[in-house]
Amino acid sequence: MLSYQTTASQRIFTFLGLFGILLLFASGIGESLSISSNVLTSSALAIIGLAIFGYTYASYAPYHSGIKNNANVLKSLTQRGVWAYVSALVLTAFYVVLYFFDAYLEPMIRGFDFISQSLSGKPATQWFVYGVLYTLAILLFGVKFIVKYRHSRYQVIRTLSVMFFQLIFAFLLPEFMARLNGDLPYYDLKSMWPLNYYLFDGYYIESFVSAQTLGIGLLIFGVLSIFVISPILTYKFGKRWYCSWVCGCGGLAETAGDAFRHLSDNSIRAWKLERWMIHSILVLITLSTVGVVHSYLLEHPEEYWLSPSVFILSVVSLLVAVVGLIYFKRRAWIAKDAKTAMIIVGALLAGFTGMHFLSDTYHVFLIPSHSLRSVYGFFVGSIFSGVIGTGFYPLLGNRVWCRFGCPMAAILGIQQKLFSKFQITTNSGQCISCGNCSAYCEMGIDVRAYAQKAEPIKRASCVGCGICAEVCPRGVLRLENTSNPNQQA
Ligand code: SF4
Numbered sequence: 001m002l003s004y005q006t007t008a009s010q011r012i013f014t015f016l017g018l019f020g021i022l023l024l025f026a027s028g029i030g031e032s033l034s035i036s037s038n039v040l041t042s043s044a045l046a047i048i049g050l051a052i053f054g055y056t057y058a059s060y061a062p063y064h065s066g067i068k069n070n071a072n073v074l075k076s077l078t079q080r081g082v083w084a085y086v087s088a089l090v091l092t093a094f095y096v097v098l099y100f101f102d103a104y105l106e107p108m109i110r111g112f113d114f115i116s117q118s119l120s121g122k123p124a125t126q127w128f129v130y131g132v133l134y135t136l137a138i139l140l141f142g143v144k145f146i147v148k149y150r151h152s153r154y155q156v157i158r159t160l161s162v163m164f165f166q167l168i169f170a171f172l173l174p175e176f177m178a179r180l181n182g183d184l185p186y187y188d189l190k191s192m193w194p195l196n197y198y199l200f201d202g203y204y205i206e207s208f209v210s211a212q213t214l215g216i217g218l219l220i221f222g223v224l225s226i227f228v229i230s231p232i233l234t235y236k237f238g239k240r241w242y243c244s245w246v247c248g249c250g251g252l253a254e255t256a257g258d259a260f261r262h263l264s265d266n267s268i269r270a271w272k273l274e275r276w277m278i279h280s281i282l283v284l285i286t287l288s289t290v291g292v293v294h295s296y297l298l299e300h301p302e303e304y305w306l307s308p309s310v311f312i313l314s315v316v317s318l319l320v321a322v323v324g325l326i327y328f329k330r331r332a333w334i335a336k337d338a339k340t341a342m343i344i345v346g347a348l349l350a351g352f353t354g355m356h357f358l359s360d361t362y363h364v365f366l367i368p369s370h371s372l373r374s375v376y377g378f379f380v381g382s383i384f385s386g387v388i389g390t391g392f393y394p395l396l397g398n399r400v401w402c403r404f405g406c407p408m409a410a411i412l413g414i415q416q417k418l419f420s421k422f423q424i425t426t427n428s429g430q431c432i433s434c435g436n437c438s439a440y441c442e443m444g445i446d447v448r449a450y451a452q453k454a455e456p457i458k459r460a461s462c463v464g465c466g467i468c469a470e471v472c473p474r475g476v477l478r479l480e481n482t483s484n485p486n487q488q489a
């Protein structure tokens with residue numbers, strides 16, 4: 001039987017990393033050992049960093065640059081062996097405690113107070129600790145990814161980009177803004193609605209409004225991001241500008257999740273499930289967000305110039321305009337996916353119409369909109385995106401959430417499929433059908449099938465990570481922004 005031996009240095013750095021993680025969880029008991037928890041937390045983070053850098057050096061530095069997925073299909077951790085299940089269990093347990101039993105993390109959280117105080121002037125919360133660990137994971141594994149793909153300019157630049165956006169936009173700026181204006185809610189500037197599903201909740205809007213100019217500016221920026229900035233960038237570059245260059249979920253998947261990308265299921269069955277799941281979640285978040293804003297306007301009739309009915313009619317008009325545009329410009333696509341499109345639009349229109357004609361209620365399909373929103377927050381926002389989306393990397397691959405759950409990816413995917421210059425071109429004459437591209441596509445796309453037919457790849461789910469092109473031994477695949485966005489796959 002084939003086996004894979006890690007080198008002695010890799011083993012030493014792995015144990016060092018595990019020791020650092022244990023030390024981090026033990027940092028809260030530092031005071032009882034007469035050791036400052038600041039010292040223990042800083043030491044634990046430094047040890048974890050050293051372990052990842054050391055492992056990276058031992059794995060890649062002695063060799064020439066080039067693709068190295070050596071023995072990925074033989075290692076227990078990356079081929080659903082015992083270590084994969086143990087890791088998934090530990091990660092999932094961490095998420096469950098973080099979301100639902102944070103009191104158990106209290107001693108560890110206090111160990112992060114000194115970092116939080118120095119940034120925002122406030123004591124640390126469990127979300128601050130999560131933010132530090134999440135950002136560190138992207139930065140440290142980002143360095144590992146850059147060293148691994150150092151021969152590829154595209155991979156190096158896009159990884160620097162996700163590291164920058166996570167560190168500055170998602171972590172440092174919100175902390176500094178909280179120091180500047182205590183009324184401001186936490187706001188990750190790059191996290192747009194519907195990924196940031198609470199952006200239009202009543203308490204969020206009130207916090208923005210009470211933070212005056214800065215808050216209102218951020219609210220306007222949030223609306224512009226989804227309706228103006230994102231469509232323009234997706235038209236020019238495809239959804240990769242967000243999913244592979246900016247987004248924190250994508251950033252973690254690309255860096256910490258790199259070793260698991262081959263675990264994505266690329267069967268037709270998985271593709272069908274993906275399309276139903278991601279579009280159902282898009283419908284659910286759209287209905288619940290409109291319902292929550294509608295209810296908020298009903299509850300505050302005197303405070304805003306926008307009445308609940310005008311709001312609903314505006315949303316319906318926008319939806320009709322978008323569907324009309326798609327129908328006239330991309331009729332062929334609608335014909336192919338007519339059933340799905342009709343169900344999506346029908347469910348949305350029925351929900352909006354119900355809200356309008358029963359406008360003295362707070363319900364969406366007889367469910368109170370706040371309850372619908374809470375159900376979404378619990379099952380999709382917490383369980384799916386956090387517990388399953390990250391905890392299950394070693395079992396289901398690194399893009400489970402992006403592929404099956406993220407409503408932002410669904411919107412960007414529809415734009416990419418219908419109105420974008422981005423596509424992957426193929427040169428079938430060179431293809432030797434090795435299947436590397438399909439095996440390493442983290443979104444489960446059967447890239448080889450397109451390459452064999454010499455068809456350009458213009459799939460809604462493609463995040464433009466470019467790994468298919470990197471692992472192709474024959475240079476068959478090219479990521480391009482064509483001048484002809486009408487070309488359909
Ligand atoms: S098709 Fe290629 S670029 Fe697109 S998601 Fe798959 S591996 Fe990444």
Ligand code: SF4
Pocket residue numbers: 430431432433434435436437438447448451471472473474475476477
């Ligand atoms: S990796 Fe390249 S050569 Fe291999 S199947 Fe894919 S396109 Fe063809």
